[in-house]
Amino acid sequence: MYIRKSIKGNLMRIKIILVEDDDNIRELLEMNLKQAGFSVQSYFSAEKLLSTLVQKEAHAYLLDIHLPGINGIELAKKIHEKYPKAAILFLTAMQKDTYLPQALQTGAIDYIEKPFDIDLLIAKLKNLIQVLYALPTTSFQIGNIKIYLDTGMLVKGKEKIKLSMREKNILQALLKNPGQIVSRKDLMISAASEQEKISSRYLDNIIANLRQYFNDKENKLIVTYPKEGYAFEGKIKEIK
Template identity: 30%
Template sequence: MINNTNNSGSILLVEDEENLHEALKLNLEMEGYSVTSSFDGNKALQAVEQEYFDLIIMDIMLPELDGISVTERIRILNIDTPVLILSAKNATSDKVAGLKKGADDYLTKPFDLEELMLRVEKLILKNRKLQVRENISDEYTFGDNHILFNAQEATTWNKQKIDLSKKETMLLKLLIENKNEVVTREKILQVVWGYNVYPATRTIDNFILNFRKYFERDSRSPQYFHSVRGVGYKFTE
């Protein structure tokens, strides 16, 4: 069996067959993963909306809401967590339907446990690589603004020098690494604040407002820092 000690992550396991669920949960936890259990489609969707996961393992035949529908709704919400479907349906048309609705991988039952663990590891590693779009150096300049990440300092367009908090620096770096792309609120809270269960907070909004005060010539008509209603935030250059 694969040793994932250095690659552990959080997994949402959505499977209504209790014996199989418990067996999978036990084996995943033995490999170092943190596992959250869900036994029906609606509960799975609620969990995904409230927590960050590195991977979702999804059965198709579920009470309340089937796994394909859950996967489709997750993608509509712009949540890009990888989804590995487990299903007794092995027809090519079923696999194609699952992948078209947003699944990243499809494994038919019965399956080999070691193969499952390998696919889990590969999907989590791939997801983590995709989260960092662009590696940026210690210094970054946009417009007439200049940031020193390691020193947690910035010089603004009007030559004002400011000290940045650690969280401000981390959020700036995350947004700039993903420039011109929307970064979801969930991803920001996980990466910058380390929240696993997200509180109701305007924390990120307040940070974005501060960035506009620092770096925008007209904070009411921002050029760089944008809020995308209901989705997340974007740095545009």
């Protein structure tokens, strides 16, 4: 039996360090990240962070590429020298930033272009942290149904169902947080792309599809919590 709890309540243990020289962007980002439940420390320059880096380990670092002085690329290298497991996400103001290939060679996992949707940024941060700090399990069994998230395949006996990308992303968000209420907003972000968001009704349709795949006629596996979200409350077995 799982104890339900809000995902947001877990985020205060997740520490983000933000380095951005634009005061308005830095303050806005810090405010929104804190509202999302992250613990945040922000700096206006690489030099300011580096002066205390030994005491400033974080789960993820959000770095502007084009910082004055020591730029974001050099800063990322120094962070990875000290903390090889750190998740790094770059901010760039240019759609075709010629520094991006070099930036991603530092060990950074992702980037986002300015101006950006704050919800998309938060979703990317959550995904980065999950990839680096959560268990790497991508295969699960629920009853007689096997789920392979890496390929998006759901197997019921001899029947194979190929999940859509959005179905897979929503199912993954639920399975990675068993027994916890995942908010409608977080699920919609999980299913959205950078080009297109999904509606609340579209989310409900995806949940209906997933319930049909699991033959969950009484909604006991994927449980609805009105005005909150959904929780997966079935017994989940990891496939090694």
